[in-house]
Amino acid sequence: MITLRKQFSKKAGALAGLLLLATSALADEGMWTLYNLPQAVYDKMQEEGFTLPYADIYSSDNAIKNNVVNFSGYCTGVVVSPDGLVFTNHHCGFSAINSHSTVEHDYMLNGFYAKTYADELPNDNMFVSFMRDQRDITSKILPLIAGKSIFQKAAVIDSVANALTDSVKAVDSTLHVDVDPFFEGNRYYATTYQDFTDLRLVFTVPKSMGKFGGETDNWMWPRQTCDFSVFRIYADKNNRPAPYSKDNVPYHPKSWAPVSLEGYREGSFSMTVGYPGSTERYLSSYGIEDMKTTENDTRIRVRAVKLAILKKYMDRNEKDRINYENAFANSANYYKNSIGMNRCIDSIGIYHQKQAFEKRIREWQDTADYKEKVDFGLLKKLYAKRRPMKSAMFYFNECFRRSSEFLRRAMLLAGGTMKPVNPTSPLKKQYVQFEDNSDKWNIELDKELTAAMLETFARNVPKQYLPVFYTEIRKKYLNNYKAYVEDLYSKSKLLRPGAKFHIVRCPEKLDPGAELGADLQSAMTVLQMVNLNQSKKIDEEERKLCAAKMRMEQDLPHYSDANFTMRLSYGQVKGYRIGNRVTNYYTDAKSIVDKMDRATDVPDYKAEAEMRNLLSQSDFGRYQDKTTGKMQLCFLTTNDITGGNSGSPMFDGKGRLIGLAFDGNWDSLASDINFDSVLSRCIGVDIRYVLYMMDKWGHADRLLKEINPQ
Incomplete structure (x- = not known):
């Protein structure tokens, strides 16, 4: 899944032409800003099959730019109707679907269709x-x-x-x-x-289809996942943004993306427009080594522990499965991505290719009349000096900022950002209080996770970076983390409903959980300051490296690294060759039925009997591809994507919606630092598969009429 990856690393960068050794830009490489799309890029798009005028990309009333949205700050969506319907991925709507699910009404398990406007479900903190x-x-x-x-x-x-x-x-x-x-x-x-902050859930297929293949197939090809969900934008009576209100009405955009039933062939033009989150293709060889060993290796170690604990409890009962499903999916996604990226860095030889390119820049700098020259020797030293502190910071983030409810509350209380419940009272009487969300977590799971994260941090971080409370764990509890946590939970009121923490009474001195939070906050502040001071010097040299590359290759068009602003990428519908194996460019209904038949051995391939029947038909009507005669499910393109592109519309040469991007392929998971024209692929769900499920499973006639696919 290609949702936005949030990590402790620099977010912005650039690239001119090929990233490593080539001297001219490839047609399918590049995440281009739309407002200043180079004419040379547009001309190449036309050569490959794009037929719309230049203005229809960004500036006209019907511009494609107007139909694409940032979906809640971590994904992309596309408006597909005059009444504000938005398509995005199922995994982008995952948290919203999960938040509405209960054991009695499990929309995650059973899917959901709002048959009327009144049935559409509002969502907190989405936009x-x-x-x-x-x-x-x-x-x-x-x-x-x-x-x-x-x-x-x-x-x-x-x-x-x-x-x-x-x-x-x-x-x-x-x-x-x-x-x-x-x-x-x-x-x-x-x-x-x-x-627009009033965003309502309208339609979702069951998780068995929206996440078909689960972690078994994540980042893999071939895929059959029906990865989509449908939301609607609401506005006030004047068609303007407004907070949720029962009086709000569906938003009426000036334009929306036309939805096509025509499909595609191998070699067809494909364009993706969305919000890619973070690439670092301009990163130095020293930065790549740092990413591999400091970031990815840390993420792999910590999340392996975390995921095992979550899975153990989720497998035991339905309530825990529902409560922790979103956390598990988010953690597992980039756990597997980090494994794949490190594998690609080694197998493709990216580090050494980058070194070879840096040699070219050194040689150019020696002869160029250019002031801002990169000091590669200094850059190497700076990365080496920062590595121990950055490693500790990464372990801190993974262990303490993305783990148990107890640790979340401890850090939040210590951060001093909570608003008092009674702000008009005298200061000495003001207090903060946590919302009672005890129905959303399991106390035994929380204890085990806290103990495991405390121990994992201690085992992997030098002693000088350990927070103060580790001294007590060592001396009083003899490094028995389970015993320490049992004692901590019994004495602290952090998880007790209704507990009050008075602002002026220094709560960390009165509660062991609050004291732990204060120690964590102090340790984090020190690590952050040291890392920032070191990173400033590194970033300056990396900036010079970017500037040098652009100047050295000034005759080529340039695009910046992704930073979660809107970008356009283009390419072709195309399979790929790896070794002696050549992949097909699409999957069909038979392939998912074949996987369903293996569900006994692979639980991620389990689906309802109804789904198997729907996809075992001999005739799929207007959703069947006219060229192949098959019901096509997912397809490959050479579009340049990364995290944040989940839900990005995939357009044909006429600007019509043919699919939704949802993943990259395992063989090119290092594409954030190196775009490989041979292996890098975008995996999309065919829009005809989406519509088929809305029609034949959901019987969503009112939505299909509203979308009016042609």
Whole structure:
């Protein structure tokens, strides 16, 4: 699954032409900003089958840009109807589907279809965001941040973003502006957004189909997953963004993506537009080594422990399965991705290829009249110096910030960001309180997870980075983490419903759980400061590396690394060869039935009998491909994607929706740092498969009429 990957690493960068050794850009490589799409790129798109005018990409009233949304800050979606229906992936809607599920009404297990507007389910803390405008403000930003520290730069950029937001709000109060670095901070763009926060669940297939293949098939090909869910945007009576209200009505966009039943053939043009989260293709060889050993290896070690505990309890009862299903899926996704990425780094030889490219830059720098030259020797030393602290920071994040409810509350209380329940009372009487969510977690699981994370951190991090409470664990409990946690939970009131923590009474001195949180907060602050100081120097050299590459290859079009702003990628529908094996470019209904028949041996292939019957038909009507005569389920393209592209619309050459991107392939999981034109593929769910399930399983006639596929 290619949801946005959130990690402790630099987020912005750039690439010119091929990432490593080539001298000209490939047609299917690149995550291009839309407002300034190079003419050479557009010309190449036309050569390969794109037929729309240049203006219909970004600037016209019917521009494709207007139909694509940032989906809740971690995925992408596409508007497909005049009444604000949005398609995205099932795994992007996973948390919303899960939040509405109970043992009695398990929408995750059984699926959901709102037969009327009144049945559509509202969701807390979800939104879609439309990009309304984007422009380059580099000339304004660079003079303001020259010579500034990391924190000073952030403050300046926030100030500029706030000033620009005030300016656009004077015209339209529903708009806001973000300012983001591009090309490793060599450029800055301002992007204007409009957010809609009333987003309602309309349709989802059962998890057996929306996540068919589970972790067995995740990041793999061939795939048969029907990875989609349907939401609707609501607005006020004036068709403007508004918080949830029963009086809100479906949003009516000016344009929406036409949905095609025509399909595709091998070699057909394909374009993906979405919000890729983070690539680091400009990263130095030292940065790649750091990513492999410091980031990925840490994630693999910690999540293996975490996932085993979650699975043990989830397999025991349905309530735990529902409560922890979202956490398990999120953790497992990039656990497997990290394994695959490290494997690709070694098998493809990316580290050594990058070294060879850096040799070219050194040789160019020696002869170029160029001031901002990269000091590769310094860069190597900086990475080596930072590695122990960064490793500790990564272990900290994985063990303590993404684990048990107890640790979450301890850190939150220590962070000092909780708002008092009674803010108008005298300060000495003010207190904070946690919401009673005890029906969402299992106390025994929570204890086991806390103990396991405390022990994992201690086993892998040098003693000088251990928080203070580890001294007590060693001396009083003789490193018996289970005994320590049992004692901690019995004495702390962190998990007790209704417990009050008074602000002026220093709660960490009164509660052992709060004291643990304070120790964690202190340790994290030290690690963050050390890492930031080291990272500033590294980032400056990496910025110079990016600038050097762009200058050395100035005759080529350039695109920036992904930073969760809207991007366009294009390519072809195409299989790939690995070794002596050549893959097909699509899967069909027979292939999923064959997998269902193996469900006894592979539980991830289990599905309801009804699903097997639906996909065992001899005639699939208008959803059947006219060329192959088959019901096609998923397909491959050479589109350039990464985390955040989940749910991204896949368009044909006429700008019609033919699929939704949902994954990359195992053989190219290092594509975030190296796009391999031979192996890198985007996996999408065929829109005809989506519509077939809406029709034949969901009987969602009102939605199909609204979408009106052609």
